[in-house]
Amino acid sequence: MTTTTTSETGGPAGSLARSLGLTDEDLVAMYRRLALARAIDERMWVLNRAGRVPFVISGQGHEGAQVGIVSNLRPGFDWLVPFYRSVAGVLTFGMSAREIMLAQYAKAPDPSSGGRQMPGHYGSAAHNILSTSSPVATQLLHAVGIGLAARIRRTGQVVVTALGEGASNQGDFHEGLNFAGLHHLPVVTVIENNGWAISVPAAKQAPIVDFAERAAGYGMPGVVVDGADVIGCWRVGHEAVERARRGEGPTLIEAKVTRLTAHSSDDQQTKYRTAEELERERLRDPLPCFREQLLEASVLTPEGVAAIATEIAAEVNDATEWAEQQPDPTVASATWYVYAEDRP
Amino acid sequence: MTTTTTSETGGPAGSLARSLGLTDEDLVAMYRRLALARAIDERMWVLNRAGRVPFVISGQGHEGAQVGIVSNLRPGFDWLVPFYRSVAGVLTFGMSAREIMLAQYAKAPDPSSGGRQMPGHYGSAAHNILSTSSPVATQLLHAVGIGLAARIRRTGQVVVTALGEGASNQGDFHEGLNFAGLHHLPVVTVIENNGWAISVPAAKQAPIVDFAERAAGYGMPGVVVDGADVIGCWRVGHEAVERARRGEGPTLIEAKVTRLTAHSSDDQQTKYRTAEELERERLRDPLPCFREQLLEASVLTPEGVAAIATEIAAEVNDATEWAEQQPDPTVASATWYVYAEDRP
Amino acid sequence: MATRTFIEAIREGLREEMRRDASTIVLGEDVGVKGGVFLATDGLFAEFGEERVIDTPLTESLIVGASIGAAVNGLRPIAEIQFADFILPAFNQIVSEAARMRYRSNNAFGCPITIRAPFGGGVHGALYHSQSMEAFFTHVPGLKVVVPSTPYDAKGLLRSAIRDEDPVLFFEHKKMYRSVRGDVPDGEYTVPLGQAAVTRAGSQVTVIAYGLMAHYALAAADRVDEDGISVEVIDIRTLRPLDRRTILDSVRKTGKCLVVYEDNKFGGYGAEIAAIVAEEAFDYLDGPVMRAAGPDVPGVPYNHVLEDWFMLDPERIAEAIRTLAAY
Amino acid sequence: MATRTFIEAIREGLREEMRRDASTIVLGEDVGVKGGVFLATDGLFAEFGEERVIDTPLTESLIVGASIGAAVNGLRPIAEIQFADFILPAFNQIVSEAARMRYRSNNAFGCPITIRAPFGGGVHGALYHSQSMEAFFTHVPGLKVVVPSTPYDAKGLLRSAIRDEDPVLFFEHKKMYRSVRGDVPDGEYTVPLGQAAVTRAGSQVTVIAYGLMAHYALAAADRVDEDGISVEVIDIRTLRPLDRRTILDSVRKTGKCLVVYEDNKFGGYGAEIAAIVAEEAFDYLDGPVMRAAGPDVPGVPYNHVLEDWFMLDPERIAEAIRTLAAY
Ligand SMILES: Cc1ncc(C[n+]2csc(CCOP(=O)(O)OP(=O)(O)O)c2C)c(N)n1
Ligand SMILES: Cc1ncc(C[n+]2csc(CCOP(=O)(O)OP(=O)(O)O)c2C)c(N)n1
Ligand SMILES: [Mg+2]
């Protein structure tokens, strides 16, 4: 019940990973997802600066935690209830680069919302990724409800949901975790703590350093993990998902991540973050950290890294170009689906 | 920061109380308040059964915690933000038996609401007792705001607020305690845990036994105290109020109390509480516990107890008869005070 | 056919739907062993067990939010909010989430939940146990709002609400729970959402109402009948989606329209009805579209003198009908 | 006199009130160092310090609830809700608590707080950064609701709101923040709450609007002027309490009334205006009370094709005026 901290995973990544039951292929697949998420994310900003898409909200710096934890779910069977920074999470759980770019361009075939929502509001019925809204923390309760249905229907499904540390101060967090703990629901809640809620630093958000400490009050384990340590994230995710799968109940994971970009394309973060802080935070970027680890452990070679980069660049280019060419939603469709009976 | 439990106060009450700085007179005054609250409360039920007042909601079983803790406030200077069971709390903080009975009869001079609210919705501008509403837990945020104003205005005021353990699962509790902890506000929150939210037992409300455990997540001390131990309640209340007064911040107190009556006059508790439980809970009644303690320590004599009972009976009779004779609000007054400018 | 009180009809509707469809669950405060503070769910816990009849913690946002999630993952939750007044902590979940799930996901996800809540005044409930909340929800695209007034409708509409693919708010006037009785057929039947009922035919004035006011409107029509005024009464039943045709057909016939609602007048649900009639039946109107509604004070006061002042009653409605008829 | 954008006028109003009255505080998300996501509070943190300009945690219910408590204990809080869409978690605190504090306590306690919130669409904000929320609050006795449309009014009404003894919701159309400019006097002035403004005199049709639509209504009036239709435009400014007299005087003169609002049509604020006009100006009406309003879908969609479809514009309003004028 007490809050524990996993620090460095220690030792060469390869041997540690093997001891956890991860193969080299698993590690490379995780690296690929992380690198893909980053590449898509960077492309969004390029498109925004070029005036091609009006809005970007980004997951840069959060990808390690997302890839590490979500890799433990069974795609198409379990559930992911994401938030706006879950670019890497939804990619890990089955969405494609093209689907992400469809949301970015708000095109008619966009599986998230058919272009109705802002980019970053992911969702996919095909992949059991619940539709995202904007008011923060509401999704916690949906994840809890999904877990409740899984338990009542005895499906064996596990739910992972994520939110920022800022959002975790909302009332819905309290009500949701209390219920999940009470009914031992198979729900893994991830606080992606990047130290900021837009311009408000964590120290002005809550009187505690580790938000996972709150888990004890909800009768569930709370775990703090370094979001730059992808294997560490996989491990705590694995433990939490397996625990949930065994019917032993929920876990609260706090991943200490970093926000490498402004809050969104509408934000000027230099007004409230110093150049030194931004510089320092670069060291906590999970992408180079993971890459170094895999190179050091000879799970990846420099050539392998380059090959992956080439593949990803092609994938992102394809997704961008393809999505841009897709049709906009029609005016006729604007009134569809207010209710189930509003079908074309 | 950790949750501590004060168990038995131990030793004869008189010496313990003296070691805490309480005089015999203080103890007798506390006993008198407790007994008065009980007598008023019992009278409410008599009136209800006689068809004289349509509704009662009661504080029986909660009085020890309320008298013990609220006695530490400075009447007319500090603030009390009560809930519907705070009969003893508001009496301790300056309301009179007559004023309580005015609310019970919903008469025009009722200081709580001029007969506009149901009984149990206490409030008094003269006594710094904030007006109570029905939706539970909302008052936590008002208490926090009062504490914030006290800090900004440097008044030195302390706020005590109270709610049930059921209500403490509401989102407002989380948001309020987080802010109080963050800004070290002079706010003492008392969870009066009587083990039930109407018919829902505590075990179906939350996955923890001690709600005070949640204090750690809000960066404040959490204290559990036996609500039948009036001196123990005074002591934890004293520590919390003094801590707040010194600017060291808030405290969460959980008083384990018992609900000696049905939830309200609309409830049939035998449907969900066994006769054995009700019998057992009688042992946790703070009134006889405190009386025995004071008799044993010779702070009170049997004659003294009887004299107090006689005085109180007279006070309650007076309050009842007087209040019943007061006028109802007029129809003309029904539209007053929607806004400040709606003055007669 | 059997005679049932309003609350018995609701209880039967719940029980029969739970028997019919194993994916239904009931959740809320005190809905289990106690059977709800009004006993609407009495007996369900014994029959269906604690997995399908869930006593939740005292957390309305969770009740609705978890219902949304459960609906998305294959259940059909029927949530009870103990008093409609206490639905407000769940307002964000209902308006931002439940109402928008389908539209915002372009039909990828739906939200088939029913939220039952007792509402209304005249029961010494004071400010926080008397409110009419429908105006907050009828404004919201994506929600359906039902206010039945007879045991027959209550049961039939509740079945339709539970089976509906979208979120339905089902408001039950608590003063009617035990005071209103009526015939309810033995077999399975439904009353479709979205249809108003002409509960009394007449020629001179159309009175439009719902909930307890649908009864008071009929009583008022009886009273003015003695004055020779022929009143047509419409019980809206489903407030959203609204059956405009039944309303407009009637007003085009009578030429006069009185909208009756218990809630505060300003910005209440009846304003929309009045606005629709004023816009779409203008050529047929022989008098102003009038409204009889609650006064604009924050809630029904407790003291009986003040409560009586607040609440509409048949005589006040009759007075408004007379005024309109004489126009 | 100086020319100011809409948001500059608001910022100045805040600053000057904070200088004038040491009991005022500003609180909300990102209102401090960042100066608010729209920069409405820019510079206040530097001038008044972190004790009076408080970056709160991401908790709207707390923002409002703590404001209520602070108001009761001698402060005059000015809360910012980052987007009006995110006011819903605070709905219970606003409706159950702030609005009722005075009435329920029989005037023992008041609640002098101001809640500012940017609202409205046309800014690519999609479903959750575009909403009009006024209908939820204008229905609530005990609240005042202000929607200014010019820099002059914004500053003058904001001053009145802050000084008012009761809770005021102050909705600022975010599309106007930088696009609307106007003259603002140098000295201290207030615009009283509760007074509508006739912003254009005319004789044939009265158009009633507020917020961004007050501008579009003027633009529409210009357009139909070319068709020879004389339009009187009323900017309501304070939605509650409503200035009925200005509205009724105008409609009794013109005989025709169009109510314009950006929000979803069904049950929107304009329904109340239409209902009042239909009831109280019936004898003067030469045509139906018409409404031009947003379509009944859950929120403004993001894609520009859909967003353009949703939003009213001067031409659509002009079309409605022409239809009404031709009636
Ligand atoms: C209820 C609500 N209030 C305000 C906002 C505006 N908002 C969007 S993101 C954000 C900050 C979120 O911070 P955090 O939860 O830490 O997540 P991060 O963006 O840092 O990943 C705010 C205030 C919102 N979306 N919802
Ligand atoms: C928001 C809200 N929901 C529901 C209720 C109805 N209600 C009144 S008291 C109560 C139970 C409260 O339990 P607890 O907080 O433990 O306090 P207790 O009555 O046991 O002292 C409920 C459900 C309410 N008043 N407010
Ligand atoms: Mg953050």
Ligand SMILES: [Mg+2]
């Ligand atoms: Mg309790």
